[in-house]
Amino acid sequence: MAVVDDETVRQPLLSDHNGQTYDTQNAAPGDEAPDESPAKDSQEPSTAHLLATMGSIWLCTFFAALDSTVVATLSGPISADFKSGTAFSWIASGYVIANAACQPLSGKLTDIYGRRAGLIFATSFFATGTLICSLAQNAEVMILGRVIAGMGGGCLNTISAFVGSDLIPLRKRGVWQGIANIVFGAGMSLGGVYGGFMHSRFNWRYAFYLQIPFIVLGGICSSIMVNFPPKENDMKKVKRVDFLGAFALVTALVMLLLGLNSGGNTVPWNHPIVYSSLSLSLVGLISFVYIEERVASEPIIPMRLLLNRTVAASCISYFFATMSVYTLIYYAPIYLQVVRSLSAFQAGTFLISQSAGVAIGSLSSGFIMRAVGSWWRWNIFVQLLFVTSASCIFATFDSSVHPISTYVYLFMSGVAYGALLTVNLVSLIAAVDHEYQAVATSASYAFRSVGGSLGIAIGGAIFQNLLKHQLYAHFGDEPGAEEQIRRIRESVDEIKHIPATWRPGVIESYVEAMRGVWAATVLLAILTAIASFMMKEHKLHNTLRR
Secondary structure, three states: OOOOOOOOOOOOOEEOOOOOEEOOOOOOOOOOOOOOOHHHOOOOOOHHHHHHHHHHHHHHHHHHHHHHHHHHHOHHHHHHHHOOHHHHHHHHHHHHHHHHHHHHHHHHHHHHHOHHHHHHHHHHHHHHHHHHHHHOOOHHHHHHHHHHHHHHHHHHHHHHHHHHHHHOOHHHHHHHHHHHHHHHHHHHHHHHHHHHHHHHHOOOOHHHHOOHHHHHHHHHHHHHHOOOOOOOOOHHHHHHEOHHHHHHHHHHHHHHHHHHHHEOOOEOOOOHHHHHHHHHHHHHHHHHHHHHHHHOOEOOOOOOHHHOHHHHHHHHHHHHHHHHHHHHHHHHHHHHHHOOOOOHHHHHHOHHHHHHHHHHHHHHHHHHHHHHOOOHHHHHHHHHHHHHHHHHHHHHOOOOOOHHHHHHHHHHHHHHHHHHHHHHHHHHHHOOOHHHHHHHHHHHHHHHHHHHHHHHHHHHHHHHHHHHHHHHHHHOOOOOHHHHHHHHHHOHHHHHHOOOOOHHHHHHHHHHHHHHHHHHHHHHHHHHHHHHOOOOOOOOOOOOOO
16 A cells, blocks of 8 residues: 655654765655755746757757667677677677766766756767767777767766756656656667668668767757756865765676676686676675765765665666666567567567557656556556566567567567656655755666666676577587587677578577576566565655745
């Protein structure tokens, strides 16, 4: 049963290093002087002004989301050009890891320097990184470009949420967040379609070239529209930004990705590289927690904020859900290209149904929450749908699945994920006072980015290890098997050139390897539901004044 807290009952129970107070139930500080941010002003902007402001930012976030998945259908051509199939997970994860590093920092930095400065920084890095990707001549430069683009793209996503919190009342936020999630979901789901189309018509490099003018246009327009002053004017507070915590988080992620990408793939699981990488990842994680709790004066993920049940549950739910969705988005196109013999563009078109589902789920969630002022019962349906869609994909995605079933199950997954994005964010920002909304939002995006990068890495580890095992089980005794299997694992395009007698066994190997990946998405969907059911409902306000 949903519980709505009395807004007058907010007593500070914990203090941080600086004397600020946190309520373990609502993460709200004690009575403080009101600030002069736009969200505290009772004068709400007009709808036309909101559309112009948010629309200019959404143009950028669309391409930031698109860029996070654009390489999903380009694994074959990029791997063939660079002659390095093992680098694909780094190319895919580099963008998302950079998201995870920069998104938590963006809240405090844009409070100090202003949202406009943040937008200029984000779009500049995003455009520069995208340009580097389009010009890259080897895998190392490509990964560098993905990291730089990810730094900018990640900040764009969080700044969009900050501006929304600054300008839109909480009760109406669901609708606007629903529209934002449509834009984000459309970009993320259409990335594979766009990448496949550009490669089939021109070259994979054009998938990056053509983004740049739109990124620059969006950056100019958004920097003009977002013109309210910074919330904080003391530049000395930059020293209190948690750069050390961000470094520890990135170190943990990179070492984990190195271990997962290497184990059973380029070296055995008992190789020192795997042991040392995973050990260093654990050290990085422990260091991150210690820094956040004991060292950082203004941590990027305040551990005390996570004592709030709703904040913690929302972030954990985001983490598992994004792991599941990114695994599906990156490995469904490979399944469709190999098992269903589709081109990169044709495989990408199947993700359109997921994009449509995200749009419908996001917007319907916003309208439902605005109408009833509640989200608890709707969340139950959303989580059940998420688990059901993952289970259907696991049960049916083999060599004989009907195309209509593929569209339907991907659509169901999109509806559930789109609705989840809106429900989780609204529940999270309803649980904290306005001055903590930016840092809480940043934390939630960090969990999403970490989940996305781990989803790609863990999915890749499961897929590559199972595929290798299956291929050797089928063809290990064949002449020249080792070289042929290596080439098959490095590029899906190689399957077009294998002997006819090998093809049925290769397809079966891919189906079994993918079944392991789909099983992981089911488990992640279940963990998402368990976490989300721990969220506590709070009142959704009708005005900007809380």
